[in-house]
Amino acid sequence: MYSQYKLQDDTGILRETASQTSGPFVHIGLALEIAGFASREDEIWQDLAKEGAEGEHIELVGRVYDGNGELVHDALIEMWQADSHGNYIANFNNKKPFSGFGRSACAIDGDFHFNTIKPGSVDFDGKLMAPHVNIAVFARGINLHLQTRAYFEDEQAHNDNCPILNAVPSLARRNTLIAVKEAGNNQPRYRFDIYLQGDNETVFFDF
Amino acid sequence: MSQKYPYFLARDRAWQPAQYTPGYKTSITRSPKQALVSIQNASPSERSGPVFDGLEIGQYDNDLLMNFRTEGTQAGLPIGERIIMHGRVIDQFGKPVANTLVEMWQANSGGRYRHKKDNYLAPLDPNFGGVGRCMTDADGRYRFRTVRPGPYPWPNGINTWRPAHIHVSVMGPSISTRLITQMYFEGDPLIPLCPIVQVLKDPEAVETMVARLDMAMSKPMDCLAYRFDVVVRGALQTYFEE
Numbered sequence A: 001m002y003s004q005y006k007l008q009d010d011t012g013i014l015r016e017t018a019s020q021t022s023g024p025f026v027h028i029g030l031a032l033e034i035a036g037f038a039s040r041e042d043e044i045w046q047d048l049a050k051e052g053a054e055g056e057h058i059e060l061v062g063r064v065y066d067g068n069g070e071l072v073h074d075a076l077i078e079m080w081q082a083d084s085h086g087n088y089i090a091n092f093n094n095k096k097p098f099s100g101f102g103r104s105a106c107a108i109d110g111d112f113h114f115n116t117i118k119p120g121s122v123d124f125d126g127k128l129m130a131p132h133v134n135i136a137v138f139a140r141g142i143n144l145h146l147q148t149r150a151y152f153e154d155e156q157a158h159n160d161n162c163p164i165l166n167a168v169p170s171l172a173r174r175n176t177l178i179a180v181k182e183a184g185n186n187q188p189r190y191r192f193d194i195y196l197q198g199d200n201e202t203v204f205f206d207f
Numbered sequence B: 001m002s003q004k005y006p007y008f009l010a011r012d013r014a015w016q017p018a019q020y021t022p023g024y025k026t027s028i029t030r031s032p033k034q035a036l037v038s039i040q041n042a043s044p045s046e047r048s049g050p051v052f053d054g055l056e057i058g059q060y061d062n063d064l065l066m067n068f069r070t071e072g073t074q075a076g077l078p079i080g081e082r083i084i085m086h087g088r089v090i091d092q093f094g095k096p097v098a099n100t101l102v103e104m105w106q107a108n109s110g111g112r113y114r115h116k117k118d119n120y121l122a123p124l125d126p127n128f129g130g131v132g133r134c135m136t137d138a139d140g141r142y143r144f145r146t147v148r149p150g151p152y153p154w155p156n157g158i159n160t161w162r163p164a165h166i167h168v169s170v171m172g173p174s175i176s177t178r179l180i181t182q183m184y185f186e187g188d189p190l191i192p193l194c195p196i197v198q199v200l201k202d203p204e205a206v207e208t209m210v211a212r213l214d215m216a217m218s219k220p221m222d223c224l225a226y227r228f229d230v231v232v233r234g235a236l237q238t239y240f241e242e
């Protein structure tokens, strides 16, 4: 009888479980209202910051494009970010004004939407990383989720000194990581469009 | 306040599926062509992640036989083969991943999803939604009660079918360990025919996704059990908040 466990080598380290696409119906599991379900008692969703959260309240929106320039309507986006002081708050709690984790989907008007606060600079071994949010992209046709970061165009001084941004080999590609400020409603809105493939292909990270 | 986070074993991208897998046609236009940019020395942004202690999980959130049961005239249980799906989340060193969120979603026993965009001709089941979630216990154990989903056709090649599967999402201790996979059922002859399964080059990688029939955990005169363990990236060191 076979085992689900596979060994990576002779040190006894196990193989990671294989990844599979989240498929077109990911919303049933992770974005219930998009699939047409009623909310359960508590859901992980797109408002990371509510009234009373410390920091500058912002909106982060964006679309996902495939290699033909078509919108990817079944993309699910996860976001993980630090608070306004640059600290990651692990304990997710929707009753608190700020939680560092959220999810959104591109199924309604093509945009994902997050209501959040602008994160602070995060300390990385004594160097500061420019304010950024960590983004994971899941969709039909994506076998293993794609990982990227969104930075902010109005943080140029920080961006110029960010050790991770500066590790991106080309300037044109580095610019795919910068969210652009656009006219918002009541609060600043930043747009971070994600290109899975093509001339403007977004930088995706391995870590 | 300064926080320290574990480092994780590198993800083996030769073991995991490639992004461009033309047998699975949708991947052709959705796969990056440029090389991934490696973050050689992971920062706190990659090594930290959310813990869902504060998420209120409902009484029936892990019981799909109960959590979409209608009241009134249609009151009843979902149609299909009743099963327990259970297992452990462990890391590559075999350590249990306690207190982590496990989420799952699936088609009903006819192979139809309760989703606006699914128009397969198999009927919806009024008593079946198809979503579950729970937190692992101190030993990394999780458990769901559901019905075995049916296979379904999908447009890829001519006459392509998905084997019976349950989509499974695990957070793990950090965003580095984040993983979405699909659980298949031991012995299903559709597994080797499926282009989505076949994005994996190594047959052993496919076996990591195949649940075993678990007679010991089944309930006589009630339901069968399938065991599905999930292995996430190994944490090299654990630090605590100073």
Ligand SMILES: [Fe+3]
Pocket (backbone or CB within 6 Å): A023, B162, B165, B167
């Ligand atoms: Fe599916």
